[in-house]
Amino acid sequence: xxxxxxxxxxxxxxxxxxxxxxxxxxxxxxxxxxxxxxxxxxxxxxxxxxxxxxxxxxxxxxxxxxxxxxxxxxxxxxxxxxxxxxxxxxxxxxxxxxxxxxxxxxxxxxxxxxxxxxxxxxxxxxxxxxxxxxxxxxxxxxxxxxxxxxxxxxxxxxxxxxxxxxxxxxxxxxxxxxxxxxxxxxxxxxxxxxxxxxxxxxxxxxxxxxxxxxxxxxxxxxxxxxxxxxxxxxxxxxxxxxxxxxxxxxxxxxxxxxxxxxxxxxxxxxxxxx
Amino acid sequence: xxxxxxxxxxxxxxxxxxxxxxxxxxxxxxxxxxxxxxxxxxxxxxxxxxxxxxxxxxxxxxxxxxxxxxxxxxxxxxxxxxxxxxxxxxxxxxxxxxxxxxxxxxxxxxxxxxxxxxxxxxxxxxxxxxxxxxxxxxxxxxxxxxxxxxxxxxxxxxxxxxxxxxxxxxxxxxxxxxxxxxxxxxxxxxxxxxxxxxxxxxxxxxxxxxxxxxxxxxxxxxxxxxxxxxxxxxxxxxxxxxx
Numbered sequence: 001x002x003x004x005x006x007x008x009x010x011x012x013x014x015x016x017x018x019x020x021x022x023x024x025x026x027x028x029x030x031x032x033x034x035x036x037x038x039x040x041x042x043x044x045x046x047x048x049x050x051x052x053x054x055x056x057x058x059x060x061x062x063x064x065x066x067x068x069x070x071x072x073x074x075x076x077x078x079x080x081x082x083x084x085x086x087x088x089x090x091x092x093x094x095x096x097x098x099x100x101x102x103x104x105x106x107x108x109x110x111x112x113x114x115x116x117x118x119x120x121x122x123x124x125x126x127x128x129x130x131x132x133x134x135x136x137x138x139x140x141x142x143x144x145x146x147x148x149x150x151x152x153x154x155x156x157x158x159x160x161x162x163x164x165x166x167x168x169x170x171x172x173x174x175x176x177x178x179x180x181x182x183x184x185x186x187x188x189x190x191x192x193x194x195x196x197x198x199x200x201x202x203x204x205x206x207x208x209x210x211x212x213x214x215x216x217x218x219x220x221x222x223x224x225x226x227x228x229x230x231x232x233x234x235x236x237x238x239x240x241x242x243x244x245x246x247x248x249x250x251x252x253x254x255x256x257x258x259x260x261x262x263x264x265x266x267x268x269x270x271x272x273x274x
Numbered sequence: 275x276x277x278x279x280x281x282x283x284x285x286x287x288x289x290x291x292x293x294x295x296x297x298x299x300x301x302x303x304x305x306x307x308x309x310x311x312x313x314x315x316x317x318x319x320x321x322x323x324x325x326x327x328x329x330x331x332x333x334x335x336x337x338x339x340x341x342x343x344x345x346x347x348x349x350x351x352x353x354x355x356x357x358x359x360x361x362x363x364x365x366x367x368x369x370x371x372x373x374x375x376x377x378x379x380x381x382x383x384x385x386x387x388x389x390x391x392x393x394x395x396x397x398x399x400x401x402x403x404x405x406x407x408x409x410x411x412x413x414x415x416x417x418x419x420x421x422x423x424x425x426x427x428x429x430x431x432x433x434x435x436x437x438x439x440x441x442x443x444x445x446x447x448x449x450x451x452x453x454x455x456x457x458x459x460x461x462x463x464x465x466x467x468x469x470x471x472x473x474x475x476x477x478x479x480x481x482x483x484x485x486x487x488x489x490x491x492x493x494x495x496x497x498x499x500x501x502x503x504x505x506x507x508x509x510x511x512x513x514x515x516x517x
Contacts, residue, residue, distance in 0.1 A: 154382040170376030217363040
């Protein structure tokens with residue numbers, strides 16, 4: 001533990017990693033709470049995996065992968081938002097199709113881009129230890145965007161999550177609000193891509209909010225608590241990863257999973273004895 | 275009296291399945307109308323048409339003389355409470371505030387004015403003690419009260435209720451109807467119910483729907499010698515709409 005803190009002061013890559021973990025936790029607490037209360041893990045998974053298509057295309061055509069990820073995630077958020085309201089029974093199929101096709105397109109693009117095959121795993125599993133200064137700037141902008149969207153639309157998001165039909169009946173454009181909420185989640189996915197990777201995004205978005213909702217039944221508190229949990233998970237994961245030379249994304253997600261299961265057990269014990 | 279709802283020759287089908295056929299329904303200001311009928315008879319479809327959530331394939335439908343989508347802001351709606359996720363983290367106060375979401379601007383907090391209106395209606399409906407309770411943890415009767423509070427906090431001119439007493443016990447049922455009776459002094463009410471007996475004590479019009487629609491004037495049927503307590507049965511017996 002002490003050696004980690006000593007290293008933290010001397011290595012800038014660890015400082016960057018910690019800053020990235022902080023920004024990711026902040027966004028994750030916000031977006032994860034809405035994923036949890038809306039029960040839209042599948043949509044979130046769909047966007048996360050399809051983002052690889054954007055990353056692959058940017059690598060192939062020589063753009064910034066972050067920019068590709070942001071554009072594709074927003075595009076899919078809009079499509080899935082519309083499908084949710086207009087697609088009827090087809091919703092699941094469309095999500096599955098975008099999930100698979102987006103990811104496959106990404107793999108093929110990266111396959112044809114010489115010299116990039118090694119980096120594929122960084123997008124899929126994340127590597128917080130490779131976060132650069134320019135990545136950090138992008139993460140700050142994304143985190144600020146996520147927070148700004150939440151601040152402006154908080155009440156509308158809560159309303160549409162609880163009862164979308166009623167929100168629509170009160171003269172609020174439910175579809176638009178829902179799409180803005182998915183865009184907020186999509187931007188968070190891009191932030192998390194750097195930390196835990198696209199494949200583990202669903203787990204990392206779910207665990208902190210699920211753990212937090214055991215301790216509070218107020219949405220604003222769940223958001224704050226899951227941000228804190230999320231930071232504890234990523235910080236602990238980072239220490240393990242550094243000390244035992246483990247893949248960071250997997251270490252962070254496993255820590256989150258263990259603490260979640262531990263919380264369930266504590267809660268079960270507490271409920272049984274009270 | 276001014277007309278609040280008018281259906282003229284309205285037909286509606288879900289795909290090939292015809293649910294409503296050439297129905298006429300007129301609701302005047304101050305009416306307390308019950309729509310009764312068997313499951314799948316088209317009761318909820320009528321409410322959804324009035325709210326503009328569905329549009330008729332044939333016929334003309336006006337609410338406050340306008341298309342339903344335009345008039346929905348003047349309407350309060352109480353859905354069946356079973357549609358809500360029980361684990362959703364929201365308290366009674368915030369559910370009621372949702373009734374004013376259309377009138378408020380963006381930003382994370384509700385204004386003082388909204389909070390005051392919500393506190394007033396919560397007090398009127400006797401929910402002050404439960405204001406901070408999680409909605410999903412409430413009993414059926416209290417959930418129903420909360421949803422009625424949400425619907426009337428915007429002071430609508432028309433209140434629509436979908437099976438307001440479907441899963442509550444009979445004392446709560448009486449309670450809900452007494453409350454609606456009071457609200458009826460200020461607003462027109464249309465409710466959907468499967469229980470014709472209880473409903474007919476309080477309403478002045480009963481619309482029986484089973485693909486087609488027949489309107490009965492509850493007052494006419496029950497006037498005269500029939501005891502209040504038997505009204506329900508009498509109305510049921512006199513109906514000729516096959517339910």
